[in-house]
Amino acid sequence: MLRVNPLITGIWRGLVAPEVGAAQRTYFGCLALQAAALVLWWPKHSLGHALSSEQGPQPLLAVIAVLGLTTAYYSLRAGAEEILLPGQQSLREWALGTRLPIGRILGGSLLGHLMQTLFLITLSLPLIAIAYTVGGGRGDALALAMCTVLIQALFFWVAGAVLYLGIGERAQLAFIAGRALLCAGYVLTAWRLAGASHLMVSIELLGTGGYRIDAVAGIAGYHQFLLLHTALIVLLGIVLYLQLRRFRRRSTPARSPGAPAAPG
């Protein structure tokens, strides 16, 4: 798939391109925020103090929470095509300019973004390693937390893409709607729907305070998060598919049989 899907190869080339563009600047911004969280939440007291208060240091939780937030923000912007990697084509260009099936375009874009998120997580690995040593978390909980970061990133990418294809012509509205979605996704869920909140799920998985999200129908908090976001990704993916198909159908009569090949 990596060799055959042109979207994935395009994203890979963009990822490792030596040019410093908006995407790279955003990576560094994300990393700087995570580093700041690590330093701010690094324990300031002694081990005895942590034991007496039964509140261990939380740098791991802070780094993962900021990683989740920054990848969500990056994914939303990437989905809304505010950020494109060097040489990367937009979804609309792929749908209108090539004969690739919509499903393949969508699958390639999703996998490509998954790759981007993994690349972002890879850049954060040293910070996570440092935070993990004192953070009191377990390896399996950290792996689950990574899964939540990935799935949330995919959700915001699809949501950004749907917004862009839906109201992208009104740039200001799309810009505000995207940020509003991110804020709502973080604030409202943390306040009212813990099972859908990345912040609360991270606290459950990595916090040292023993916080537990109430199980719904016997399903633990992080499973609620993964199931809900997977369902939303599937639903929004269907919407995105329909949007792309509509674009292509509108433009098909105007397109000649000898349409240009896929870019990249």
Next chain:
Amino acid sequence: MTARGFRSIISCGSLALLCAWLPPQPVQAQAEPRVHVQATLGFADTFRLGYWTPLSVTVANQGPALFGELQVRLTYGREITDDLFTKTHRQRLEVSRGSRKRFRFTVFLESFAYPLEIRIESGGRMLASERVDLRKRFTESRLVLALTRDANLDYLNDSFGKTLRVLYPHPELLPDHWQGYDGVAAIIVHGVSLEALSRRQFTALEKWLARGGRLAVSGGPDYALLRTPRLAELLPATPTGLTAADVAAVGAAFGETLPSRAPFNLHRLVAYRGRVVYRAGDLPLVVERTSGRGFVSYLSFDVASSPFDRWTPMRRVWLRLLRLAELPITADRREPRGVSVVPAVLDRPVDRFPGHTIVVVLLVLYLGTLVTVYRLQPVTPRGRRLTPALLLACPLLFAPAAWFLFSTLLFPTGATAVIASVIEPFAAGPYAQLQVDVGLFATRRQPLRLEVTAPEPGFLASHREARWGKTSSYSVQHMPGGVALQPSGSRAYVLHLLQGYDVIAYDVKVSAARDERGIRMSVRNHTGQSWRDAWLVADHTLFRLGPMQHNEGAALTRYADTAFAVLQDDAWRPAVRQLTATRDRETRLTGALLSKVIDTHTATLNAGDALLAAIAPSPVRLGQSNADWQQDALALVLIRLRIRQAEPGNAAR
């Protein structure tokens, strides 16, 4: 991928999601084992609040062979202050088809507000449970156990049965751990031998005696019973036959008049190993021998026969013999939970996390390297090909390096056990009292199961200061050669504090004499363990004696002539604090133990008394399954002794 294929993927995904929400299939019903549980608590189903008590659980299995776990759950704390916690005693359970088995526990019962719960679990299923209502079984009276076939000692009960209560337990149900006798004030043996007791039961009795138990053995017509090996080992004299007593002389010995002039017999005794307390002419009536902190009394007359069975002053004689003063109920209360020394060991600013500086330096190094790789902007094709590899190499090399630096060198992660023991050898006999403070915590979320080898202390959650959090529920499992402790929950940075008590064999003899050079210590250490360091507290001064080698019972002489600190007001604290301020946790443990000893013992030290404190290897060690834990374990041997004046000729040479 075609639109149709994509639709198929969507459909399958939706179906999978739907399936994930469906409830799991019910487990197929298995054949229900038929198990019955019967519990006997305390002695004759009576226990004393605030003391350890034996519990015997009989499991009868009428179903298929049963393999599982027997659990006894006790609830402690107060609901009103939201500090309830449970302690679960666990034992492996194997009962074959159609058989019954008895399991013994020693439980600490503090309140009758919550029932004691017995459960049998197998493969995660509860097969049987039984709740024992404690309200009907408790007493606040001191208990006297009468091991007898036919003697009636009910006259020992006071008029309302409130301060003293005589019980007649079946010897088979006697405890197999010394702590089972915790609520027992005295034991009277009459007309039975102790040969029916198991080895563990007899050792438990010996240890209870060493820790301060009072045993009285009454003579009877069958004096051969008192020549059986176990009683012969305990008794302070050996009976060789019967002899007629002088009735008037016996009454005079007790300071009372006997109700009848009818003749009766006394045991004729030889081979005294104690002192005669009462004597009628040449015939000893009561011989007493100390055993550790306790004593054994041998009454050469039959307390259940005439004239003593109808003699009113006999109750007074018993109380005097057993040193059971007429105490009001409240005066005998006690707080078994001491304050743990572990928080003092851990509450030091030197135990720090890696500093901010090293974190910032590493971050700057990493981010700087990453920026440099991006900024290189290679112009040659080869350089362009190398850029992706360099980009990925940066985090993939920095991450393990950071991991190694922090988790191995700067802040080793995982579980830690701090075990601080205090050993107090008894003056007479080879036993010592062991008190062990255990502190468990992990810097990573993980279950904390601690297996310790050596003795079998009975563990309780330590009394803790409010700022050190609440007590978590925990379980205790006695295993061959050790105990497994497991606090519930797996949170990181939670300190679990437990305290154990036991009586162990610890053979050491110490004496002190004052001569012109100072205090001369003579130590016969036959424990098999060398002491790493020793201190002597005497004359308001803390002397450092230095290490003392195990010398197989040979006398080792040391002079207490190097003052470590003067124990006036709090002047000694800075010197001891020097020990606690070190980074080495073992030295800090030494300092903390020493501070505790000085704080608690020197106030009661009379002029001419001294206190020897020595640091020894811990008798409680981590088991094999905890090999990867960090361990700080030390024991402080504590001996209180009288300094005698050395004879001029025996001064130091």
